[in-house]
Amino acid sequence: MNKFLYRRGGAEGYLLDLAELQRIGGNEVAYFGMTHPDNDSPLRYAEHFPSYVELEPPPRGLRPRLAAAGRMLWSPASRRGLARVIADFAPDVIHLHNIYHQLSPSVLAAARAAGVPCVLTLHDYKLACPSYQMLDRGMVCDACVGGGPLHAARRRCKDGSASASTLLAVESWIHRQLRAYGPVGVFVSPSRFLADVMRRAGVYPDRMRVINHFVDTSAIAVKPAPGGGVLFAGRISPEKGVDVLVEAVAAVPHGTTVDVAGDGPALPAVRALADRVAPGRVRFHGRLDKHRLQALIRSSAVVAVPSRWHENQPMAVLEAFASGVPVVGTDLGGLPELISPGVDGEVVPAGDPAALGAALGKLVADPDRAYEMGRAARSKIDSQFTPELHLARLRDAYRAAAAPDLAGVHR
Structure with missing residues (x-):
């Protein structure tokens, strides 16, 4: 259901x-x-x-x-x-x-x-959080986790709207009272x-x-050889941190491309940012079907997951691992549970373009190391996520x- x-x-x-x-x-x-x-x-x-x-x-x-x-x-x-x-x-x-x-x-x-x-x-x-994401106007927040759902109304954490936040808070409060x-x-x-x-x-x-x-790996081919650039695949919305990735491009070796696959409400702003700070280095592919996306993953050296919210267990990480590609993700939510730093990827502070760019740059500059980390990532999928x-x-x-x-x- x-x-x-x-x-x-x-x-x-x-x-x-x-x-x-x-x-x-x-x-x-x-x-x-x-x-x-x-x-x-x-x-x-x-x-x-x-x-x-x-x-x-x-x-x-x-x-x-x-x-x-x-x-x-x-x-x-x-x-x-x-x-x-x-x-x-x-x-x-x-x-x-x-x-x-x-x-x-x-x-x-x-x-x-x-x-x-x-x-x-x-x-x-x-x-636990009436507005789903544990965010208050873009900032990580857990006020409702320990203090109850009515905090959402007081903080107006749903888009800054008093009415929308109050509705979500009352909904959650009533369902808790009724043990729905x-x-x-x-x-x-x-x-x-x-x-x-x-x-x-x-x-x-x-x-x-x-x-x-x-992850069903029976139909997922593994990256055949070292090399490639950086890929982001997912919804382009503020909490996904795609803007942080665009700003991080400056720290990635010149000539490295960043591919962005997906769509979402933040796409126009991210496009404008890319034109301003990284002209010609960010390619936007829109939403891709599964086969085209898997091919794009395999052509990349590393997948970036620059989230600024508490991701649960994003399939973007598991699908990259299944394709034999390492992941650089942030230190929020369930991401650190998936990534073993130095083994199959790296973990960096959220909202830090310099740290993200440095981690991505090291892997792009050393394609053989990135390739070996991708092999370790695939092994993790084969043993733990079947x-x-x-x-x-x-x-x-x-x-x-x-x-x-x-x-x-x-x-």
Whole structure:
């Protein structure tokens, strides 16, 4: 279950890839989400999905905004739709992903009424931070983690807007008071960092499990030879720090190119910055399909992940490692858990163009060393992030969610 059922981002890509693995393994899989024009099709139960609503930007007009706010708190249409799907499909387990806002935790009430165990994979910090990202106007913030969600309203951390911040804060506060996520038997965190944040926020610490994401390397070729430049692949938004990477180009040996693959709201500003501080040295490719992106990764000496927010477990790192390319990432969130400095990449302070440029420059200037680090990165994927290991851990989580001592959770 996920609000979007197409490859919108990392969460959706993981969900769809996981479902395909489970089908290959002999499981029967069905989807539930929100009606959306980009959803994969055909979807067996699409007629039962709640209607499409766009929340970024919010709908215009008082009545549509009030309706959207009510849906964020509780969606009767989502609950009714899921109840019909459960009655027909009779699932052994419901695996939830991003259900916030468009679906709401009302779906969990339907699952509990039917006695179906639930597992929720956490892809962000929503249950501890009302605005998802643990950022307050671009700066790292954990005020709500220990102090409760109403801090978001006081700090106006959602785009500086009092109304938007208050709505998110009240939503989170009400869901906590109602224990709306109580029917979840197991919460899956891809990183130790995210799991620790949830524990500090009091989000069912006794039900939290750390299970790494996976990479299916069967169709991913390894970088064939040393050489190449720097690559960033992902959403171009302020928290991703692409502007820091552009500013770091000055510290990378002259002639080295930086390739940027992706799209997002910060793209115009990043383009303008590149024209100003690194003319001719940054190439923008837009959003690429999987095969073209993998080819671009293999042609690079190093992948940069210059995030200025607490990344969870970004697939950009795992996919670079799977292609035999080292990664230079920042010291926030789950990134330091993935990168072994000097072995398969480097870790640098966030928001520091000089440090980022120096680390990237060393690897570009020594292609043989970068190549060997990439080989070590691929070995890490082959030993720790395999589909088989991931599926085995998930099956254990499913069994735990259905255990007799959790019967009260899903009944």
